Amino acid sequence: MALVTAGVVVLDCAEPEKLAAFYSELIEAEETDATANRVEIRGVDGIRMAFRRDVTATPPSWPRPENSLQVHLDFQVADLDEAERRIIGLGGRPIETKDPSGPFEERGYADPSGHSFTLRLLPSTTPKQG
Structure with a gap:
């Protein structure tokens, strides 16, 4: 038996209900557990995320150097x-x-609480022409 089983990514934030709603819409997830200080969701592909109340949570300032990255999420689209x-x-x-004039493989965003995440373009499965 494994010592550790699948975990969950937990983000600290002042308003876990609002952040859970944002990510639920983004990854098409359902709430699986909620307490006064924590909300957990599970996406249709199995990804699990939780949001823990921390009234003193300070979002990272990335990409500025004043504050560390703390956590970074990548989503494929x-x-x-x-x-x-x-x-x-x-x-x-x-x-x-990036410059919107051409296709790029990734873009960076912040959720409503300031946590950063990246969207990465899914690799093309079509054969190259030529």
Whole structure:
């Protein structure tokens, strides 16, 4: 029997209910457990996240050096532009965008509490032409 089984990514924040709602919409997740100070969700692909109340939580300042990164999440998407529109509509914000004139493999964002995450374009499975 394994000493450690699958874990969960936990983000500290002042308002766990609001942050859980943001990520629930982003990764199509359902709430699996909630207490007064912690909310846990599970996405359709099995990813588990939790949000723990910390009224003194300070979001990282990344990419500025004043504060450490603390935690960083990567999500894979098929369409960066569509995902960006959804993130902004949910209350997230871009923090590291590239020149929008061409396709890029990743973009950085912050959730409503200031935690950073990256969207990475899924690798193409279609054969190259030429």
